[in-house]
Amino acid sequence: IDRLTLNQERIEGMAQGLETVANLPNPLGRTLWEENRPNGLKIKKVSVPIGVLGMIYESRPNVTIDAAALCLKSRNAVILRGGSESLNSSLALHKIIESTLSAHKMPTAAVCMIPTPDRAAVGAMLACHQYIDVMIPRGGRSLIERIMDEAKMPVFGHLEGLCHIFVHKDADATIARDVTLNAKMRRTGICGAVETILIDEALNDDITKDILGALLEKECEIVGDEYIQSLNSAVKPATEQDWHTEYLAPKVSIKRVSGIDAAIAHINAYGSHHTDSILTQDNAAAEMFLNQVDSGIVLHNASTQFAD
Template sequence: MSRHASPVNDDNVKDTAASSDDVVAYMTSLGQAARAAGAAMRRHDTAAKNAALLAMARHLEVSRTSLLDANARDLARGRETGLDAAPLDRLALDDGRIDAMIEGLHQVAALPDPVGEIDGLRSRPSGIQVGQMRVPLGVIGIIYESRPNVTVEAASLCLKAGNACILRGGSEARESNAAIAACIDAGLREAGLPTSAVQVVATTDRAAVGCLIAMPEYVDVIIPRGGKSLIERISREARVPVIKHLDGVCHVYVDATADLDKAYAIAVNAKTQRYGTCNTMETLLLDAPVAAELLPRLAAAYAEHGVELRGCERTRSIVEGVVPAGEEDWAAEYLAPVLAIRVVDGIEDAMAHIERYGSHHTDAIVTENYGLARRFLAEVDSSSVMVNASTRFADGFEYGLGAEIGISTDKLHARGPVGLEGLTTRKYVVLGDGHVRG
């Protein structure tokens, strides 16, 4: 079926039983088409996938006017319906953002194709050879909010990893997403790939999300991108595995054995380089012997940046103007110029704090002691553990993944920044020559 077939009536969908039945039928048809496209994708090679990505980029380039027009209609409707400035900004496209989408497609096309790589092919005593081949997951459902550029990012990464995808963007971006979808569609056609390999959900009925996350027969994994409440709701209700990104309550622990200049640079950067990102430090843990020397220097730097400090009693006894920190501060993901500071007694105390209050996202130690560095790396149970580096490095691009579909705070499958590899799985391949089991 065509990905533009049977779109349910859009704006004026009512939450009635009849329209719900329509949504179920529509989402089922998308699921079936995606499953078929996913199977077909296993027959297409790297060259075809790259050709499609580059063709999509060309279609975005020549469609700038219609993209900006569609986006202007979304923005006008957003303003009418009283959207705040922040979501309006996320929704907005301009030439720079279209350039970035085009550049992103070129970058994904240039990435090595993970599909087909065989690891560890070894001969067994029985005579068979056994290895593991990297293969697409199959069908990926992505649920996101107002940013229309996610449509291009998600489509390109899923496609490069050999998957079919179903994309459900925010209703506020529906005209922008439809215009982008047309470019994606044209690119797929041009490269001879199945157009159902990328399907953009054409209804804004919220029941569509409920369907998408409950079709294990058609969808292999759901990746929600958005606020915590969206992700929590989807994780709770999904009947399909979810790769999710929850809190980033990140710590920097400065041990007594730290080089204090490095500690200063890292503690300032981890907090102030950006406030709203998940890998920003939210709690600074200072080993007692260095607190008195380091805290005043840091407090001055944070004051310059306008960072509010909330601290334990020992912190407050060293520097002035620190708000008393409570239990809720140790667990807080501020995403704002606010920092919790605690003076601790050594690495055990620091690791116990991280285990109790952290979110297992990204945690760093600053130390010159080899044994402590080794312990911290082994014992802190977070998706990224760092020695003498800013938590802000926890990012797919910084790690060299080339692109990032998100950061996983799950332990299974993909943990930490998720690139193309996280959109694949591995199956066993067995090569014999008439071998049978004895």
């Protein structure tokens, strides 16, 4: 229900997001790399539009606005196919996009929407490699796996958001509490929500207890190893499966590790290579984490929910 909800606050958030995208620097025409060859050739790599993007997504109607804004900013056309559960909301938002494009004498076909909930439409889109240059899925594992398996064009996709936070022994107490709480409870059903928190064995127990208390106060279910259970009786036992699980719910698994090497090893073994964060005041430790964690986004003293 949370992902489907469109209320005044969410609509205001979409409007603010549009303003943010509008104020971003022009991403096109930038020289990303250049080289003068010995034979006199001058080679440049310049940013240009991709062409026509396809986006297939579930649940969240706000993706309709986000996708349209980012594609228009980068001068790409986009074909949208929203989920059946949010189709009416997405169609209403698309009408606003069309009227706005028309009012500014821009081609309304720059943002198209598939108006049917029929699942066959997904298969048809995935076969249109002659018209769609790149496919971008957003949704559950089954949807993304299907798109990766069936698409005839390149796919920008990830299967899960099994995100981690490592609380290093030199973490600031306030940052540790506030960032872990935000990363889990700001919105529990998004791919940027933290699912596993790793605690350095050298971290002051008071900081760990503070993290546990803050999460429990917000009615977050916690499962942990034996040591974490010993710090708070409300913590339930974790199983091996918990370290593999993306909850997308007010639930988190917490584990004590022997240090930064063990944390990095755990994340690279169990993570989904989406977003992971280290909380520490030690810049050398942060640099090591940033360099060795094999994820698309790696953060220092920041919530994993910045990735959504």
